[in-house]
Amino acid sequence: MTSDMERLECPMCDFTVPMTDEYFLQLHFEQAHTTDSPFVIQDDPESQPPLLPQSPSSKRKHVADTPSSDEEENTVACPEPQCGEVVLLSDYNDHLDYHAAESLSFDEATGKYHSHHSSATMKDPAIARRPDTGLSKDAFLEHNFDTDLPEALKRNESHGRRIKKHSHRKRSNTNSSEKSTLSRSITTFNPFAKLDKTVKPPSKSARLGVSVARTTVRPASANISQKSELGPHAWEDRMPRWLHDQLDAGPKITVVNRIGRDGRLIKQEQVQNETPGIIPILAQLSALDHSVKNAYYCHPSTLHIGKTPKEGGFCGYRNIQMLLSYIQGAKAQGHEEFPGRTPGILKLQDLIERAWDKGINTIGRVQTGGIRDTRKYIGTPEAQAFCLSSEINCAVETFCDSKDHSIEAHESLLAAIERYFLQAAVSDGSNVYKTLLPPIYLQQPGHSLTIVGFERRRDGQCNLVVFDPMYNTSPAMLKLIGRKNIKTARPEVLHAYRRGARQLKKHASFEILMLTATPPLFPAWDV
Template identity: 40%
Template sequence: MAAAKPLECPFCNFTNHDCYALQYHVETSHPEEDGPSPFAVTEDARREDSEDDDEEEGAKDNSPNYIECQCGEFCLLAEFENHLEMHYAEGTNFDETKPTSADLAVPGTTLHYGRATSPAMQSPPPSPLMDAVPASSKSVVITSKSRNQTRVRSGKSQNIVQDFIDVLRHPSTPPPRKVSKGKTTKVPQRLGRAELGPHAHEERMPDWLRKQLDHGARVTTTNYIGRDGRLLQVQNIANECRDIIPVLAQLCDQDPTLSRVYLCHPAVTHVAKMHREGGFCGYRNIQMLVSYIRDAHSEGYRHFTGKLPSVIRLQDMIENAWDMGFNTIGRIETGGIRGTRKYIGTPEAQALLQSLDIGCRAEAFNDGADTPVQHRLLQAVEQYFLDGNPSMNGKVCQTSLPPMYFQHPGHSLTIVGLEVRKNGSRVLLVFDPMFKTSDGIRRLLGLRFRTSAPDKLLKAYRRGEEMLRKYSTFEVLKLTARVPDIR
């Protein structure tokens, strides 16, 4: 089948297969004399958008729908309480860890894409003596503090969280948003802060931030002696953590409230934001998908060797995908993303993957049906895992399925599993790029362990109906290729 002939600009040599891209080019590069292009964002348009959205003239970066947390991140007002609770969860640790015999040995090191890595990359490397302990003897018993102590501590934390929310919410509760006065047109329009975040009209991010994102998180290298006597090197990237899914599997197995748990392929790295980087969650979730593609040798893995592509590199790849004609409406709606802090979403992730010939499929869930939208989302996720023919031996079903890109208004995450509780309710298991891996999880990487309080360590990864019902729309992006079943 012959490729479609590209559309040509009547005024210059520009060509493109996408009619919207051609229209955007004509309107912005060859505007009519009687006025500016409707695609061009002028200062008046920005001021008008600010007044319509916020009723505060000149409010450019601080939309009243967003609150800036002490961590330096902006989040939606509806998300703020959950955001603070997750900060508490990411700091979860257990001081009373009682290893048995020589139980802290770390599993053997394997080679990934040309460099030595370990299932416990984020933990200090084992000593030569510990390295000699057979893997079969590894296990850790974790106990929590007394119930009274736990209740006092968690009660205090909840009060602090609620007080902080009340202080921020009541004095700064935003006025009701006005109905947009924009005219209905047949062409896509520039999106505003509601979709692109508090920096929706930014032309260029600060230089210090660009350098930080381009350079990436701090990398440390540690040497240690392997079982065969060779000197091995382990690289630790500050905002990345591997091998969390085997830990989640053990925690879920030890939770008495669960009847069934489904998990994706374990080759998924949790990638968290760096300090004060802003709302780059969409890029971080793309990096998590890439980590699966790279380490599981899934379709397209040859595009990703070595370190994960940086946020700046991903921006270039998305812009290149638009140049190739994939989801070019995104360029019109965002006005371009290169070098900015504008939020991206499912269309941009899909465009990037499709431009690399990596199969993927997007699905949207909207309110309005008889069944609540969050129930339909959870049903679809459960069916996704059931269609993967999971092994039904035991409560935890480990599959070889890819993780899923998951979008709701204002934020995106990576779905790595699903819990089915004994009462019939379902809970998503996610990697949230907004929060780092807790020390409590890091110290369990590569180990077998027992704990009396699995729910405390699982809290940061759970998103249940209570959280999901805050939103009326969701999107998921699934990779269509998968690696052979895990046995």
């Protein structure tokens, strides 16, 4: 009998074969641990889209418009038909909560808030007044939301059970081994490196998800890694035509009539996915919240820019647009390059590709295979390349859990954001500091946001105040915009913009990109 020492082991599981049966080990690996094996029986490829991106050798580069969930990756497609996002299972419940917050409205007759979202409905607003303080996640949901899964998931019971199982496990355990990390860190880039004899250009194998040789037994995580780094459409050559046309046309613009302060009729444009004037409202709401000790806000010209219907995961571009809205509104460094409307996603893709043409963060082109007219995820490296190419001064900072886990990444992040705002905080007698600082691009695993403020609570806890491009502005917030004399605290409205330790501690790393030019000094808050 062959001894244990004379057996070959599968690198992915406990399967072993005798030394003389190497072929059977290869066959096992192809069948059990690869997604594009010729030995695996698959459904008709024309009738069913792949669950994972295809390898670069595949002839079929177009990926399905609505990606399926992938248990191995801990991601799931949002069931909301207008969303199109793929989110981490650990963030799934929060994702549905913020969708519910999108439809939050205030009923003047009853004095109660209502959410008309399909996945959650508000119950008792009296209990919902402090969603970001003492109540645990489960207690807050139990008191405020119906947490039954949406009908879109109920139609697939096994899928729903899988989501519940994973999301419960993630919520109940935040050990560093289970935390998500950044797939494409800015630390691998050096935009100021000169191509001399000591610096070699990246090899072709730097393309994310590509194995060095097809004949080599490769980890099953190769395609999974590609998907987590560049998204569910990592291998497509071009986005669908309907989406290209939608992005090319830009958001819908309507003209409404409003009464100005002088009583005259004013024609005002409203852009479908852009909301101005939110930051002054958030500042008032922070001041009215008695649980907030101090709050800080960035320049009020920053727009909240969300998605358009079914566009999916373009959060990196939307956050770049929010930085640009500050630059345009404040007439900050670089505004001459961007007159008129905020440049669209297709234009931003061209500008990032142009930055690569100039030699800035060029490994990004190698890793992604190019981003023009695709739905591949971008991150801090591309945001930095865009800024440097446009001669906009910026700085990048990274935060990771310490090796001994004594300091967690989210703690370092919160401390850095507080320091950022403190540098420009000038007291006017209020506990809310209204600065002229730029907003901050925040990259967390799988998603990016724009930081527009910071709150320190009386119990010592802290919140980031963010604009999240995944979601649009709620009717409740739209009703408040323009008001300068809000008298009643509205924590239900603030909830959509707050990100505290509970949400942030799920991640082991973060990156921020800050605009570093001196902010223009004029009374923006009084305009």
